Amino acid sequence: MYNIFKCLIIVILINYSICSAGDHSPYYQRCLEKCSLLNCTDDGVGFKNYDQPTVLYLTQWSCGDECRYNCMWKTVDAFHERKWRTPQFHGKWPFVRILGMQEPASVVFSILNGYVHLKMVRKFRAEVRPDSPLTWLWHTFFVVSIHAWFWSAVFHFRDFLLTEILDYASAFSMVLMNCYVMIVRLLRDKIPRFALVTITTFFIAFLVSHVGYLSLGQIDYGYNMELNIFVGTFTAICWFGWCTYNRIRQRYVWKCAIYVALTGIVMMLEIIDRPPFFYIFDYHSLWHLSTAPLIILIYSFAIDDCRYLRKKEIESPENGKSKVP
The missing domain is CATH 1.10.720 (Transcription Termination Factor Rho, Rna-binding Domain; Chain A, Domain 1)
Known part of the structure; x- marks a missing residue:
């Protein structure tokens, strides 16, 4: 793959x-x-x-x-x-400038993604008790994602070297965050606390190193793309394996599997290189548009998963029942 x-x-x-x-x-x-x-x-x-x-x-x-x-x-x-x-x-198609925006559709759709994240995290907080397991993880996921979509909107609004670096760096932080969420969820209760701290430190250090590399003169687009694809593919394979293993006892995991599959499918829009429709809507902007509904799916999975973990926590070994797998 x-x-x-x-x-x-x-x-x-x-x-x-x-x-x-x-x-x-x-x-x-x-x-x-x-x-x-x-x-x-x-x-x-x-x-x-x-x-x-x-x-x-x-x-x-x-x-x-x-x-x-x-x-x-x-x-x-x-x-x-x-x-x-x-x-x-x-290296870019011509776009009609609207209110100073270089790529208006990508700006609007980036803002749309941020808005959906905001709406869904509110839904998450309304439906999941704050003391439920891994609520901190999904709130961190929200912060990283909203930050990334903010810089995406800024970059498409005006393309400078600084805004380009911030866009690429924050986009990679979101890819890395998806991987981090996957690892923490899959290894929950299987690793000691100090190991979680080590994993977190590694991810932060890796992100800082990558951002530092992107900031050295001209951006290495090929390296950045390959790294994003490698991390994203690794994350997808692990999620699919976990969802397949838990598909019977945790029936809601289909949401995660569909989210991962559709994320890969809609990314194919990035492959299409054609002039923008009406000089406003290019396939990159349509990719941003297509990711917005997928956010609803992953937060729905997060809500179900945190509820499941809380229920299993209540039914812990102290009450004579099995612990969470």
């Missing part, structure tokens, strides 16, 4: 490297040079005799950014007049 995903990622990277015909075209380069000369100050930030709209000023669109945006659409029109396909610019 990992090798299959690896091949797909290689295809993505190849497309990323060869599909920036727009910004490499002489038409775009001439347009950019002329626009900068006529409209921008020497540093490319300020404007000559132009009052920039407030929303664009607040979202830090410099004169150089404005020239790149306007020349991008002129180049797209020139390509279409020659019956050529829509080109990419700097």
Whole structure:
């Protein structure tokens, strides 16, 4: 499975490297040079005799950014007049800017995911007693996830090196958190407390190390993708094995299995590399949209699981009954 995903990622990277015909075209380069000369100050930030709209000023669109945006659409029109396909610019498809947002659909759908997390954690708190086993784990899952979707929205709103690093780092933290949740749940009552502290420390150290590596100059996209796929695949295999083993005594585990399966399936949207519909909805944004309902599924599993663990805790060996498997 990992090798299959690896091949797909290689295809993505190849497309990323060869599909920036727009910004490499002489038409775009001439347009950019002329626009900068006529409209921008020497540093490319300020404007000559132009009052920039407030929303664009607040979202830090410099004169150089404005020239790149306007020349991008002129180049797209020139390509279409020659019956050529829509080109990419700097590895990205052209998007209509809305209220300063570079990729408006991805921004909205990232916010949607954060909203669903917020709604479901409230449902979790309403239906699960605070002293139930592993409530701390799912609250930590919520904090990591809401943080990741926040930076996803920020990055798609405005693409800077800092926002890109924070988006990639927080996205990996969510993948790593899924793995951590899986390990803690599967090994519950099978490892001593100090071992849990060791595991937690390892995960935090690994995340810090990865973020530090991403922050060193240019982001290593290939390494980041492969690491995410490896951790995600390992997590999925372990969850499937556990769900299969407990499918009789814990019938609610189907929710976890379906969540893991659908998460892998909808990720295939990342493979599709086509121009965005109406220059707003690309397949990456649709991937963000498709993950929102899956959040409901995993929290529903968490609610059932914490209830199950609490019931088994009450029926502990002290009461003459078997402990949780």
